[in-house]
Amino acid sequence: MTPTSTYRLQINPGFDLTAAASTVDYLSRLGAGAVYTSPLLTAAPGSTHGYDVVDPTRASPELGGEPARVELMSRARAAGMGVVVDIVPNHMSVAVPAANPWWWDVLRQGRSSPYASYFDIDWSRGRIVLPVLGSDSLSDLKVDGDRLTYFEHEFPIAPGTSGGTPQEVHDRQHYRLAWWRTGNAELNYRRFFDITTLAGVRVEDPEVFEATHREVLRWVRSGDVTGLRIDHPDGLSDPGGYLRRLRAEAPETWLVTEKILAPDEPLPASWPAEGTTGYDALREICGLFVAPEGAAPLAELAQDLGLQPIGSPAPSLHLVEETCRRLVTQTSLVAEMRRIAALADVPPDAVAEIMIAFPVYRSYLPEGLDDWTAAVATARQKVPDLAHHVDTVDRAVRADPHGELATRVQQTSGMVVAKGVEDTAFYRWTPFIALNEVGGAPDRCGVTPTEFHTRASAREAAYPATMTALSTHDTKRAEDVRARLAVLSEIPDRWAEHVTRWSATHGIDEPSLNLLAWQTVVGAWPISADRLRGYLDKAAKEGKVRTSWVDHDEEFEAAVNAWPDRVITELGDEIESFVDGIRNAGWANALGQKIVQLAGPGVPDVYQGTELWDLSLVDPDNRRPVDFVLREELLTRLETGWLPDVDDTGAVKLHVVRQVLRLRRDRPDLFTGYRPLRAQGPGADHVVAFCRRPELVVVATRLPMSLDGWADTVLPLPSGPGNWRDLLTDTTVDTGIEPRRATLAGLLSRYPVALLQRGD
Incomplete structure (x- = not known):
């Protein structure tokens, strides 16, 4: 059963299944179509996330066990909501x-x-x-x-x-x-x-599949669970085969898979899944609010502040990624390189070069043969001395694309890309960290409206039930941090002036971390010294430039740990003043990307707490407790007709979320189809608009910092009988006579977004 939307809850001993059950009424009033939980099977003692399963045969006693699981799912069913559960088929915890x-x-x-x-x-x-x-x-x-x-x-x-x-x-x-x-x-x-x-875990073995999935499938067959989110499919020997087996066991269940796609990479056509968990949509939606013109000056700033990879005359993302991939093959993933090399009877270096050269996370031979061919060709060209060994691997893989060698290569390529790029390069390449996201493309600064519409139309045509997301438990920073940082792309010179001056007196003695730190401070402001310290410690160790999780530079770590208190104390007023100058634009971006995601093609997920402003950073920061009491209080006010201002309470974001989710639930027929709408006039580049059915139109402001008023900019609306009403302001829209056109100065006078419905 495809939900109209999902709301992600992070279940843990401090917010267990009983606590989750207590939120069902609130989530129903919000309009969520399904409760979407982190893994619920028994995990390692004290687990705060559930991805470290130790016993897949029962619901976690630490989370409340079977009685609490039944209570949550019964309440959801009574409220007319589905339940989507995250499952982890690839691995189990052996820590204890x-x-x-x-x-x-x-x-x-x-x-x-x-x-x-x-x-x-x-x-x-x-x-x-x-x-x-x-x-x-x-x-x-x-x-x-x-x-x-x-x-x-x-x-x-x-x-x-x-x-x-x-x-x-x-x-x-x-x-x-x-x-x-x-x-x-x-x-x-x-x-x-x-x-x-x-x-x-060898889930490709039918016996192992049955043993690891028996309990979850019991929940599915009883009607308690209506959807499954599949964690880390790229670690499996045969992701497509696994999904086909799971689909056979759960034919009516909504299946989405945590597949990280490159910007132009399609989901394998043979996978019987509704789609991905939404990182592809995240890149496109967030990119819509980034100014491409900011790329060059932001790169120049980074170079001026010393971000220059060894051996390169100028900063190069490609070189950083290649360096970081090679680093993980030579350090943390040596055992994997050796295991594959032994199967092919070649040196580990030859295997590593193929892994380093992969243009995507992995291939799924015989699907994805072009990606495999590209990796082999690049490796052969990059290291001619190893070309003979690369060819040996290539021939063996092609001869038996389902054999152990091909399987190991494909399972491991995703590890190299993920660890090398997401968990290393994205902490080293920091000119503009709003783009450094899971599934992101930091070398593509911004997404034009034309590209966005093309990709949204394709999503509606090919995967209308895929999940879309803006924040997840794995994102490097929350959606509203990215929304505020996007403003910097519009004012790169002003940003450069501030960060250059701050760095001169308070800089961190490592250029990539220095740039990342200043953007983090501004993006997440106001932020406590403790939160910032925890984040920078993780970032420094993930980047592996001056210190790491394995080899510590105690002196450098001490300096980084002291930095937050010093900066907040000595530069806090300056930072506050700078943030004041971009805060409203950041809020406009946040509302814009939220309404585009919620009303656009796919099944939108709301990560816990993000219905208000959320300035969280990477985990564990994004797993902090959510104040549901506050959210319920604000929701109650909205239900009386209150129209909140755009202010620091974030109530306006809750208002947008509630209006769209409830409409999706009550009128799912309106959320089919997709057609771009193009504004006309001097402010046309600052608006993105589309209709789903001709009776529903979504409008969002983009690039607000450089918007010099709407003047006489207008938005032509689909023709047809009936008046247009903005569901966010509860007002009739003046569109004149045919052809219907809304003036954006009037339409967006209260909020930077609009949700228009036509009717009698």
């Missing part, structure tokens, strides 16, 4: 072995365990490597009954292997404890990206 019954049994019994085939383990390389030791010594290992212990870590002792010293007992086990630093090179099980505590 005893918490994962399947993994514990594999460690205890090795290959004889009935669960040995559940995990993607390379048994040909001997015992399972567990990189948990603080050094290469086992001196702190102890025997405690039927367990080996290493500080807080516990591991099972196989039957009949007790006796002797802890080292002797250890040497008899089906696993080998190793120094944590060797894990990236020696690991012999597939993992999620470079996280050794998340072990890959």
